Structure formats: C-alpha cells, structure tokens
Amino acid sequence: MTEMATDVGKADPQTGVLVARAKPTVARARRKRHRTRSSKPLPEPITVAEAEAKKMRTVNPAQYYRQNLGQLGFGDPEHALVQTIKELTDNSLDATEAMGVLPEITVKLTATAKRYEVITNKTKEGSVRTFPIFRVSVEDNGCGVVRSKVAKAFGKVLYGSKFFSFKQSRGQQGLGVHAAIIYAQLTSLEPATIVTKTETDPAGYKVELKIDTEKNAPVVISSGEAPFDRVHGTRVDLMVAGDYTEKVESFIKEMSLANPHADLRFKVKAATGQDQRVLHFKRATDVLPPQPKEIRPHLLSMEPGALLEMKSNDACCRTAKQFLVKHFVRISGGKALYLLKKARIAPQAPPKDIDVEALLKAAREGDIMRPPLDVLSPIGEEALRHSLKRIYPDAEFIASTSREPWSYRGVPFQVEVGAAYGGQSVSNDCATSKETIFKSKIVRLGNKCPLIYDSKDCLLYKVVKEINWRNYKIPQDEGNPPAAPLVVVVSLISTKVPYIVPGKFAVAYHEEIREQLRLALQTLGRMIYGYISHRQRQEHEQHRQSIFQIYAKEVAKDLSVLAEKDEQLLLNGLLESVKHKKPKKVAPPEPPKVEITATENVELKVEPKVETRVETRPVVETKPVAAPPQKKVEKGQHTLDAFFG
Ligand SMILES: Nc1ncnc2c1ncn2[C@@H]1O[C@H](COP(=O)(O)OP(=O)(O)OP(=O)(O)O)[C@@H](O)[C@H]1O
Numbered sequence: 001m002t003e004m005a006t007d008v009g010k011a012d013p014q015t016g017v018l019v020a021r022a023k024p025t026v027a028r029a030r031r032k033r034h035r036t037r038s039s040k041p042l043p044e045p046i047t048v049a050e051a052e053a054k055k056m057r058t059v060n061p062a063q064y065y066r067q068n069l070g071q072l073g074f075g076d077p078e079h080a081l082v083q084t085i086k087e088l089t090d091n092s093l094d095a096t097e098a099m100g101v102l103p104e105i106t107v108k109l110t111a112t113a114k115r116y117e118v119i120t121n122k123t124k125e126g127s128v129r130t131f132p133i134f135r136v137s138v139e140d141n142g143c144g145v146v147r148s149k150v151a152k153a154f155g156k157v158l159y160g161s162k163f164f165s166f167k168q169s170r171g172q173q174g175l176g177v178h179a180a181i182i183y184a185q186l187t188s189l190e191p192a193t194i195v196t197k198t199e200t201d202p203a204g205y206k207v208e209l210k211i212d213t214e215k216n217a218p219v220v221i222s223s224g225e226a227p228f229d230r231v232h233g234t235r236v237d238l239m240v241a242g243d244y245t246e247k248v249e250s251f252i253k254e255m256s257l258a259n260p261h262a263d264l265r266f267k268v269k270a271a272t273g274q275d276q277r278v279l280h281f282k283r284a285t286d287v288l289p290p291q292p293k294e295i296r297p298h299l300l301s302m303e304p305g306a307l308l309e310m311k312s313n314d315a316c317c318r319t320a321k322q323f324l325v326k327h328f329v330r331i332s333g334g335k336a337l338y339l340l341k342k343a344r345i346a347p348q349a350p351p352k353d354i355d356v357e358a359l360l361k362a363a364r365e366g367d368i369m370r371p372p373l374d375v376l377s378p379i380g381e382e383a384l385r386h387s388l389k390r391i392y393p394d395a396e397f398i399a400s401t402s403r404e405p406w407s408y409r410g411v412p413f414q415v416e417v418g419a420a421y422g423g424q425s426v427s428n429d430c431a432t433s434k435e436t437i438f439k440s441k442i443v444r445l446g447n448k449c450p451l452i453y454d455s456k457d458c459l460l461y462k463v464v465k466e467i468n469w470r471n472y473k474i475p476q477d478e479g480n481p482p483a484a485p486l487v488v489v490v491s492l493i494s495t496k497v498p499y500i501v502p503g504k505f506a507v508a509y510h511e512e513i514r515e516q517l518r519l520a521l522q523t524l525g526r527m528i529y530g531y532i533s534h535r536q537r538q539e540h541e542q543h544r545q546s547i548f549q550i551y552a553k554e555v556a557k558d559l560s561v562l563a564e565k566d567e568q569l570l571l572n573g574l575l576e577s578v579k580h581k582k583p584k585k586v587a588p589p590e591p592p593k594v595e596i597t598a599t600e601n602v603e604l605k606v607e608p609k610v611e612t613r614v615e616t617r618p619v620v621e622t623k624p625v626a627a628p629p630q631k632k633v634e635k636g637q638h639t640l641d642a643f644f645g
C-alpha cells in the first residue's frame with residue numbers, strides 16, 4: 001500500500017507506463033470530513049445488487065393486473081366497455097350451461113351523469129378527454145353462487161371454478177370478472193354489486209364489494225338478503241368508464257350468433273337524456289347443445305417441467321403405474337405397463353422416481369389413443385345456419401359445415417364454419433371501400449364467444465386469408481380476406497382454446513387447428529361456389545329468354561299471316577318452347593362427388609370445377625294431338641308444324 005502510494009505519478013520501470021495519480025474518492029473525502037466533524041460512523045455503502053435486493057417483494061396477481069389491465073382488454077374506455085360486457089355475459093352463459101338450462105340473459109347499459117377524465121394528447125381541444133360512466137348490469141338464470149363463495153369468486157383475482165377443470169367453457173382462468181371490477185373501481189371509484197341466488201336458496205343474496213389489489217382480497221362493503229326475481233341466477237352491476245361505439249351492438253349480435261339457444265336482451269341508453277332502446281335476440285333453437293364433459297389431461301399435452309412438478313407433488317399414488325392411470329386420460333393399466341417398460345421405469349417404483357423425459361419419449365412413440373373427442377359441445381351445423389338466418393334474414397345464401405373433432409398436443413378441439421352471402425343485411429355489416437367493393441366480415445369465435453380484438457394475430461383470421469377464395473368465384477385481393485358481401489363465421493371449440501394473451505383476443509398457431517380450419521373453409525367455399533354458379537346460370541337463362549321475347553312477338557305476327565293462325569296462340573307457343581329447353585344429353589351422368597349439403601335457401605349439390613350440364617328441370621308435358629303422319633324432323637330443328645298443331 002505504502003509502496004503503491006510512493007510510486008504514484010512515476011513511470012513503471014519495466015513497462016514504462018505512467019502510474020495514474022490516485023485521486024481521493026468522494027466517499028473517502030466525505031468520510032474524512034465526517035471523522036473530523038462527528039464521531040458517529042457512516043452507514044456502510046451498499047452495492048447495486050444489495051440496493052435491488054432491498055426493493056424485492058412478491059407481486060400479487062391483483063397488483064400485476066391493476067397495472068397491466070390492457071392485457072385483459074381494459075386498456076382504454078372504448079375497449080373496456082365491450083370487454084366488461086363480454087366478461088359478464090361469458091360468465092352468465094357458462095353458469096346457464098352448468099345448470100343445463102336455456103340461457104335468458106339481460107344486458108343493461110345506462111349512461112350516467114358521472115364523467116371520467118383521461119389525460120391524452122390525441123384531442124385537438126386539449127389534453128383531457130372525458131368519457132361517461134356507464135352502469136353495466138348483466139343478469140342471468142344460471143346456477144348462481146353459494147353465499148359463502150360470493151366474496152372470493154368476485155373479489156380475489158385468479159379465484160374461480162374453471163381453471164383446474166379440463167372442460168370446454170368460455171372462462172378459463174379466474175380473471176375476467178375480477179379485471180372488470182378492478183377497472184370499475186379505478187375509473188368510477190364505485191364498488192361492484194352482486195345479487196345471486198342458487199336453486200336451494202330461499203332468497204337472493206346481495207354483496208357490495210371492492211378488490212383490495214395490495215392484498216388480492218375482497219373488501220365487502222355490505223352484504224345481506226335481497227329480492228331476486230328468478231329461481232336461480234346472478235346479476236352483476238358495475239360502474240365503468242366507457243366509450244359507446246358500434247362495437248358494442250356488434251358484439252352483442254355476434255354473441256347471439258354464437259349461442260343460438262340463448263335469449264339475449266340488450267337494453268341501452270347510450271347517453272343521458274336518451275330513451276332506452278331494446279334489442280331482443282330471440283333464441284333460434286330450443287334445443288340445448290350437449291353438455292361439455294370434463295376429462296383428465298392427456299399425457300401428450302404435458303410439458304416435461306409440468307410433469308416433473310406433478311409427480312413430485314403427488315401424494316395419493318404409491319406406484320408409477322397408479323400415477324399414470326389416475327392422472328391421465330386414455331391410459332389403462334396395460335398401457336401404463338407398456339409405457340413404463342418402454343421408458344425403463346419399474347411399474348412399482350414410487351411416482352417421484354419417474355424419469356419424465358424417458359416417459360414422455362415413450363408416450364410420443366407409444367401410440368396413445370387421442371383424447372376422447374365426444375367431450376365437446378359444438379354449436380351444431382343446423383343451429384349455426386338458423387342463427388345466421390336470424391341475424392341476416394334476407395341473406396341470399398346461408399351455409400355451414402364442421403369437421404370431426406380432432407386434437408392438438410393431446411387437447412381435443414373442433415372447428416365449425418358458416419357463411420351468409422349477399423342480401424342487404426349482410427352488405428350492411430360488410431364495410432365498402434368503393435360503392436361496390438365489399439370487405440367481408442369475419443366473425444371469430446372461441447368456445448362460442450366472439451373474439452373482438454387483435455384479429456391480425458389470430459389463427460382463425462389468418463386461415464380465412466390463406467384460402468384462395470377466387471377458386472370459389474369470390475373476389476379477393478391476394479393475401480386478404482374475400483372482397484364480397486360475405487360474413488364468414490369461424491368457430492373453434494376446445495377443452496383449452498390456445499389464446500395468445502389472457503385477454504382472450506386471438507388464437508395461437510397450431511398446425512392441427514390450421515389444417516382442420518383450412519379443410520372446413522374449403523368445403524364452405526365449395527358450397528358458396530355452388531350457389532354462385534347456380535345464380536349465374538339462372539341469370540344467363542333469364543337473359544336468353546329476354547332476348548327471345550323481344551323477337552317472339554314479331555315472329556308470331558308474321559307467322560300468323562303466313563299460316564293464318566291466331567297470333568296470340570303462336571306467341572304463347574313460342575314463349576313456352578323457350579322456357580323448356582330440352583336437356584342436353586351428355587355421357588352417362590356421373591353423379592358429382594358431393595361433399596356439400598344444401599341449405600334451406602338453395603338446393604344445390606355441386607363440386608367446383610366439375611362441369612355438369614345436366615338440366616334437372618321437369619320435362620314439359622305436351623298433350624298428344626291426333627295429327628297427320630309427320631315428316632321426320634332433325635333433332636333441335638324448329639318446324640312451323642310444331643306451333644300449328
Ligand atoms: N354469473 C355467474 N354465475 C355463476 N358463477 C359466476 C358468475 N360469474 C362469475 N362466477 C364465478 O366466479 C368465478 C370467477 O369468474 P371470472 O370471470 O373471474 O373467471 P372465469 O370465468 O373462471 O375465467 P376467465 O378469467 O377466463 O373469465 C367463475 O369461475 C365462477 O365460478
């Protein structure tokens with residue numbers, strides 16, 4: 001130390017490098033000053049890592065989502081209003097499905113005089129934008145919530161009944177209604193009001209609560225019995241800042257489209273002083289869709305890390321064989337022994353000794369049956385067509401089709417697609433760039449619930465764009481959705497819809513889902529092709545007849561002079577003859593390969609690209625007339641005798 005101090009400022013004799021003169025550090029100088037002034041020791045300086053360590057603490061999910069409400073669709077008042085309605089109606093539909101009753105849901109939206117101000121630099125007037133506070137109320141006839149669980153079910157983030165069940169449902173995570181309540185209390189300062197009644201409860205039960213996001217716990221403001229008109233069900237009231245746009249009604253419409261068995265009332269007062277408007281979407285079918293069934297996870301759907309945790313925490317199984325049979329679907333005793341042998345794991349070994357990587361490898365090679373596929377509850381092809389007809393009553397053509405259930409990474413799923421083509425109501429829903437160039441509308445559904453935002457990132461949207469719609473006579477700019485007055489419904493149902501973000505806006509890419517969607521949309525395209533071809537043939541025929549009619553009068557007039565017959569009779573004969581074109585004979589008519597089913601609107605069974613020239617019109621019945629022996633007439637040759645009788 002002393003040596004170094006003496007060498008400071010001199011050149012190193014070996015390297016010749018100048019040794020820098022040591023400056024007293026600020027801390028050293030401070031300490032020196034301090035020593036001279038007081039005898040108290042200064043706190044030891046801490047490192048950056050120590051300073052960071054002092055800040056470390058657990059983040060609870062309520063705090064996290066309060067700061068990241070955008071991830072759940074509550075980023076701004078416009079999105080938040082639709083998202084609030086979506087979360088509440090999702091829960092209502094799930095609750096009626098659990099109860100096994102036809103849903104009766106009322107959504108009430110009332111603008112209040114209260115305002116919410118946000119700082120923004122978007123407006124010209126200034127940097128403050130104000131939004132009305134809406135009272136959003138959603139009431140259902142679902143199963144209700146038992147009294148002891150109401151506070152937590154609505155007041156504790158990531159608390160719910162659906163996360164741990166492998167069952168198709170709209171809700172998956174225990175976040176939706178909580179995010180809406182947090183958004184409500186952040187923007188309006190008002191608590192949520194829940195009135196609920198189970199079928200065994202003699203009266204309704206009302207709770208007013210807020211969520212303490214610091215503790216992720218409910219703060220109950222009041223609770224007690226309250227009247228509730230239905231035998232069972234729930235009503236949730238929230239005060240949220242919102243921007244009322246056409247998205248709201250469009251969402252309600254899509255929700256009704258996705259749930260043809262639901263009776264949906266939407267009562268809205270979009271601004272103070274306005275009259276209430278009521279939109280009533282009556283159910284299109286009284287038939288309840290099948291109840292989705294709960295299953296255990298499939299071994300192939302497990303990540304190695306998750307399996308590792310599962311086997312380490314397992315406390316109920318004594319052996320590896322028991323563990324596999326108990327926790328996974330499609331694994332019988334025999335299958336478990338086979339897999340364990342393949343993975344070189346002793347069947348009697350305790351679960352904690354399972355080598356997860358070897359087991360998963362054996363499972364991948366071991367040909368495990370796909371998960372049971374009858375656990376899903378699709379909308380149904382017919383119900384979807386009825387639903388489309390109800391929303392688009394004047395559509396020219398309505399069609400729907402679905403694929404057999406399939407699975408991605410051990411998770412069952414099914415796709416259904418539908419379309420409404422042409423007609424005023426469809427055109428009204430499709431934006432137009434010029435007067436005649438339409439932009440088709442794509443309705444994406446995940447477990448029968450409309451996905452509202454981030455369509456560009458969604459697999460359901462991407463596959464619609466991928467299809468070459470021009471093959472089906474539908475205009476399209478390459479790589480874009482079809483450019484026609486066309487509403488395409490793309491529905492994916494699954495025990496676990498792979499959403500990209502917790503807000504459930506868009507579906508992530510999975511090759512199996514993409515393939516099934518592609519095939520379903522191609523079938524749908526063929527149906528539309530069949531209709532368009534039929535319509536074009538009709539138009540062509542009308543055109544042909546109209547040209548003939550122009551000349552028929554003249555011809556009949558001249559003929560009547562020549563043949564001394566009644567002009568009107570001749571004209572009728574001429575017109576009749578053009579109506580009934582004789583069928584052209586073509587080589588033995590191979591029945592076209594039919595993959596499409598006809599809809600109510602149009603009866604057609606045509607494959608694209610298959611030129612079928614078989615006219616199916618009834619052959620004209622002509623009365624046999626006793627006539628003198630006729631000259632042999634060439635086929636297709638018109639003779640005057642034919643009209644003179
Ligand atoms: N209308 C309702 N009727 C009956 N139970 C309800 C209703 N609304 C909410 N719940 C209960 O509250 C729980 C929490 O609802 P929340 O919307 O937060 O989560 P989730 O529906 O389970 O999943 P997600 O986050 O995907 O919406 C639900 O799981 C359900 O048990």
Ligand SMILES: [Mg+2]
Nearest residue numbers: 091171176177
């Ligand atoms: Mg929910």
